[in-house]
Amino acid sequence: MIDLCESMNWKEWAGYHAVSSYKVLHDSEYHAFRNSTGLLDVTPLFKYHVRGKDAAAFLSQIMVKDIRKLKVGRVSYLCWCTDEGKVVDDGTVMRRGEEEFFVTSADPCFSWFSRFLKGYLVTLEDISDQFAGLALQGPTSRDILKQICDADLDGLVFFATTKTRIEGFEVWISRTGYTGDLGYELWVDNSNALKLWDTAMAAGKNYGLRPAGLNALDVCRVEAGLILKNVDYYNALHVLIDARKSSPFEISLGWTVNLDREPFNGQVALRREIKTGSRWAIVGLDIDWPEIEALYARHHLPPEVGSLAWRMSIPLYTDDSRIRQIGYATSGTWSPILKKNIALATIETGFHEEGTKVHIEKTVEHHRFSVTATVHKPQFYDPERKRSMPGGKAI
Amino acid sequence: MRYDAIIVGGGHNGLVCAAYLAKAGRKVLVLERRHVLGGAAVSEQVFPGFTFSVASYVVSLFRPHIIRELELARHGYEIIPMDCSFLPLPDGDSLARWGDSNRSRREIQRFSRKDAEVYPEFSRIMTLMGRFIKEIIDRPAPDITSMKPKELMNLFRMGKAFKDLGPDLLQMNVKLMTMSAVDFLDLWFESDVLKAPMSVSGIIGTYQGVRSPGTAYVLLHHYMGELDGAFRSWGFSKGGTGGVSMACARAAMSYGAEIRREASVAKLKIKNGAATGVVLENGDEIDSKIVVSNLDPRKTYFELAGKEHLEDAVVKQINRYKFRGSSGKVNLALDRIPEFKCRPGDGDHIRGDIAIAPGIDYLERAYDEAKYGAFSRRPYINVVIPSLTDPTLAPPGKHVMSCFVQYAPYHLKEGAENWPAQREAFGDTVVETLAEYIPGLKDIILHRQVLSPWDIEQKFGLTEGNIFQGELSLEQLLFQRPIAGYAKYRTPVKNLWMCGSGTHPGGGIMGSGGELSAKTILRERAI
Numbered sequence: 001m002i003d004l005c006e007s008m009n010w011k012e013w014a015g016y017h018a019v020s021s022y023k024v025l026h027d028s029e030y031h032a033f034r035n036s037t038g039l040l041d042v043t044p045l046f047k048y049h050v051r052g053k054d055a056a057a058f059l060s061q062i063m064v065k066d067i068r069k070l071k072v073g074r075v076s077y078l079c080w081c082t083d084e085g086k087v088v089d090d091g092t093v094m095r096r097g098e099e100e101f102f103v104t105s106a107d108p109c110f111s112w113f114s115r116f117l118k119g120y121l122v123t124l125e126d127i128s129d130q131f132a133g134l135a136l137q138g139p140t141s142r143d144i145l146k147q148i149c150d151a152d153l154d155g156l157v158f159f160a161t162t163k164t165r166i167e168g169f170e171v172w173i174s175r176t177g178y179t180g181d182l183g184y185e186l187w188v189d190n191s192n193a194l195k196l197w198d199t200a201m202a203a204g205k206n207y208g209l210r211p212a213g214l215n216a217l218d219v220c221r222v223e224a225g226l227i228l229k230n231v232d233y234y235n236a237l238h239v240l241i242d243a244r245k246s247s248p249f250e251i252s253l254g255w256t257v258n259l260d261r262e263p264f265n266g267q268v269a270l271r272r273e274i275k276t277g278s279r280w281a282i283v284g285l286d287i288d289w290p291e292i293e294a295l296y297a298r299h300h301l302p303p304e305v306g307s308l309a310w311r312m313s314i315p316l317y318t319d320d321s322r323i324r325q326i327g328y329a330t331s332g333t334w335s336p337i338l339k340k341n342i343a344l345a346t347i348e349t350g351f352h353e354e355g356t357k358v359h360i361e362k363t364v365e366h367h368r369f370s371v372t373a374t375v376h377k378p379q380f381y382d383p384e385r386k387r388s389m390p391g392g393k394a395i
Numbered sequence: 396m397r398y399d400a401i402i403v404g405g406g407h408n409g410l411v412c413a414a415y416l417a418k419a420g421r422k423v424l425v426l427e428r429r430h431v432l433g434g435a436a437v438s439e440q441v442f443p444g445f446t447f448s449v450a451s452y453v454v455s456l457f458r459p460h461i462i463r464e465l466e467l468a469r470h471g472y473e474i475i476p477m478d479c480s481f482l483p484l485p486d487g488d489s490l491a492r493w494g495d496s497n498r499s500r501r502e503i504q505r506f507s508r509k510d511a512e513v514y515p516e517f518s519r520i521m522t523l524m525g526r527f528i529k530e531i532i533d534r535p536a537p538d539i540t541s542m543k544p545k546e547l548m549n550l551f552r553m554g555k556a557f558k559d560l561g562p563d564l565l566q567m568n569v570k571l572m573t574m575s576a577v578d579f580l581d582l583w584f585e586s587d588v589l590k591a592p593m594s595v596s597g598i599i600g601t602y603q604g605v606r607s608p609g610t611a612y613v614l615l616h617h618y619m620g621e622l623d624g625a626f627r628s629w630g631f632s633k634g635g636t637g638g639v640s641m642a643c644a645r646a647a648m649s650y651g652a653e654i655r656r657e658a659s660v661a662k663l664k665i666k667n668g669a670a671t672g673v674v675l676e677n678g679d680e681i682d683s684k685i686v687v688s689n690l691d692p693r694k695t696y697f698e699l700a701g702k703e704h705l706e707d708a709v710v711k712q713i714n715r716y717k718f719r720g721s722s723g724k725v726n727l728a729l730d731r732i733p734e735f736k737c738r739p740g741d742g743d744h745i746r747g748d749i750a751i752a753p754g755i756d757y758l759e760r761a762y763d764e765a766k767y768g769a770f771s772r773r774p775y776i777n778v779v780i781p782s783l784t785d786p787t788l789a790p791p792g793k794h795v796m797s798c799f800v801q802y803a804p805y806h807l808k809e810g811a812e813n814w815p816a817q818r819e820a821f822g823d824t825v826v827e828t829l830a831e832y833i834p835g836l837k838d839i840i841l842h843r844q845v846l847s848p849w850d851i852e853q854k855f856g857l858t859e860g861n862i863f864q865g866e867l868s869l870e871q872l873l874f875q876r877p878i879a880g881y882a883k884y885r886t887p888v889k890n891l892w893m894c895g896s897g898t899h900p901g902g903g904i905m906g907s908g909g910e911l912s913a914k915t916i917l918r919e920r921a922i
Contacts, residue, residue, distance in 0.1 A: 027476055028746075036785075140786050206791035207786050339467075
């Protein structure tokens with residue numbers, strides 16, 4: 001990977017150096033995700049094994065979703081909360097067996113999970129350093145995987161997982177990812193990680209596979225409306241002030257919450273929030289391009305289209321007077337595939353309905369202005385192939 | 396039933412025009428002669444499993460506001476940018492220009508340190524002048540003979556954009572309008588290796604050489620491309636250039652337009668000097684308030700309307716309008732990735748456009764042969780292999796290679812009708828030429844499609860095989876495209892309009908003709 005990373009553009013990710021872009025310009029990696037396939041190392045994610053008779057019950061207590069209902073071979077995306085109903089982290093839970101689960105998280109959560117072990121017949125194992133993850137994401141990813149394993153990929157639905165062998169070693173495949181496209185994540189013991197990388201690269205040769213870095217991923221995940229911890233929200237355990245804490249409802253993850261069931265972490269607070277209403281909501285913003293063009297035209301400049309996704313806080317206002325602030329955008333990008341200037345934003349509820357017009361600050365030639373943005377659901381891009389099955393049936 | 400508008404020809408401009416008219420609530424019918432939509436912006440599976448952009452093969456100039464206004468991204472418009480312009484040389488050397496400007500500088504300085512430094516300055520000047528051109532292409536051409544306040548305003552606006560360039564750029568602009576591509580590049584650069592591939596931008600689709608005066612202007616077109624404002628302004632349409640047309644068609648249908656394929660129009664219905672509909676080849680008649688022709692000027696005036704409905708002066712002007720197709724297309728289906736002698740192996744250098752243009756003299760010699768009615772024995776070739784970036788175009792591991800070839804003059808010494816006899820020899824010449832750079836090429840060709848300008852005329856209905864529906868030379872632009880007095884999408888026949896590349900602002904997959912004609916029709920309340 002070091003040889004492939006021509007740009008020497010790396011960034012820190014959970015204590016590892018991860019490739020930001022292999023080439024100086026990441027565009028080709030982005031277009032690989034959307035038109036062929038990108039191969040991305042996601043090993044820095046935190047990974048846990050949860051096994052035992054009570055594994056499902058245990059996870060159901062710490063997660064906002066009722067994991068007992070998760071079928072074997074299926075994956076669930078969710079978050080977990082403090083007793084105050086504030087989000088600690090988001091991640092996936094994969095049910096590999098009746099009593100065997102695989103959990104991924106963005107932050108280390110071993111200690112947090114351990115606090116709730118008491119009374120459960122369960123073992124929690126931090127396997128972050130023993131297992132590697134490779135994301136194979138893009139329209140040709142299924143064809144590539146078919147070259148290297150005999151798992152029933154045509155039968156593997158969106159958010160399902162299965163065990164297979166590649167080059168003789170064991171690999172868990174999950175039809176998951178962070179690009180909002182057709183794609184898979186491969187989980188493998190560290191000792192076989194490099195072999196898996198090489199095998200995938202070789203198999204992908206005829207399918208437009210290229211290694212892709214986090215810059216390209218960042219554009220994709222904003223298009224897909226997938227939020228990112230420490231960018232679009234913060235871990236409630238790590239912040240200094242309450243204002244930085246968010247409930248699942250406030251970060252567009254309300255749909256992951258199963259409220260009416262046996263007690264779970266945050267249940268009481270979340271029930272209360274349902275009654276009283278949430279203060280914030282994460283929404284998508286479609287930022288008006290002609291208005292931006294007009295601002296640049298004042299300076300006789302063509303509008304600047306940054307090819308990188310941005311991550312900073314940009315104020316949102318009710319109107320152009322910029323007196324009443326109603327929220328802030330947290331990340332955004334020019335979407336090459338949608339031809340739109342889009343962002344993810346935290347906004348006061350009441351302004352979060354789709355179609356609401358708000359104003360977002362825009363700096364052009366060192367001067368601050370504002371332009372109109374239209375509230376959209378966070379997910380801008382959702383191709384049919386993400387969920388579709390080769391036979392035509394979709395879930 | 397009577398339509399508000401019938402569009403004759405489902406090329407991308409016809410479809411854009413249909414979309415705008417339908418969006419404005421008009422009842423629109425598009426009639427396409429062929430079984431596929433797109434005109435010259437078309438994707439076809441010429442061989443099983445291999446999809447080619449049969450004619451037009453790259454996209455850059457499509458106007459961003461059209462994409463926005465017609466929501467084309469939602470309808471499948473998708474462009475994958477090209478990162479490299481690659482020039483293999485016969486001596487085993489090569490030059491690759493990249494999206495990464497520092498990488499380009501290092502490449503260029505192997506041939507000239509001075510040129511490497513000047514290269515970004517040149518881009519800067521061209522970008523500044525591109526702004527002026529943008530002012531021109533995004534509006535109907537002003538009518539310089541009219542004293543109507545609106546026309547004077549248009550002229551004034553154009554004049555202001557011209558003046559806003561400032562004295563230096565203004566001077567440069569005059570040079571650009573009058574000089575040859577090579578002379579103009581000589582003002583900046585010294586290296587033949589750099590100038591040759593740059594100069595060809597000035598001659599694409601014309602029957603002129605890189606040293607012919609007036610060719611400099613077309614260079615500018617390469618700096619107007621706006622793919623998301625990226626430097627690499629040229630790209631591949633997903634699924635071939637037909638993808639652009641299909642997105643336009645889907646947009647048009649979403650607004651309620653009706654599209655019929657394999658519906659060949661024989662003639663216009665003309666009553667009291669005004670168009671009232673069309674007659675199809677099968678004898679069916681369809682009525683409409685107006686007819687908009689996506690065909691080229693000669694086909695529109697002579698075949699659709701008929702000379703008998705035109706004044707002699709107009710007939711003369713259309714007769715003089717220059718087509719003179721000068722290029723052909725060779726599409727190859729390949730068994731594997733072609734390997735260049737100078738940079739063997741797979742790599743990003745073959746994922747952009749590849750130019751066979753090893754020197755200015757080479758290019759001028761290619762033109763010399765064409766001048767006297769023969770195809771170039773060593774032609775300029777622009778090669779792209781889009782299946783490397785868009786795997787949907789070919790079976791895994793196999794590839795489609797598109798070769799734009801110039802010169803292949805429509806008017807052969809032996810007559811245009813001699814092209815079928817020379818077609819395969821022309822194809823052989825192209826393959827022989829490429830094989831000098833790609834030694835193994837002949838062994839990996841699975842299928843070959845050769846399109847001479849004569850074939851282009853037959854297949855796409857482009858007179859004399861001109862890919863722009865008429866040469867993009869200065870005297871045929873702006874208020875003179877296609878002819879003076881009828882440059883605003885109108886024709887001398889009442890209720891007959893035009894929307895194709897033969898109207899202002901001209902060729903390339905821009906969509907402008909379609910957009911501006913529709914907007915003019917609506918503004919003038921023609922329907």
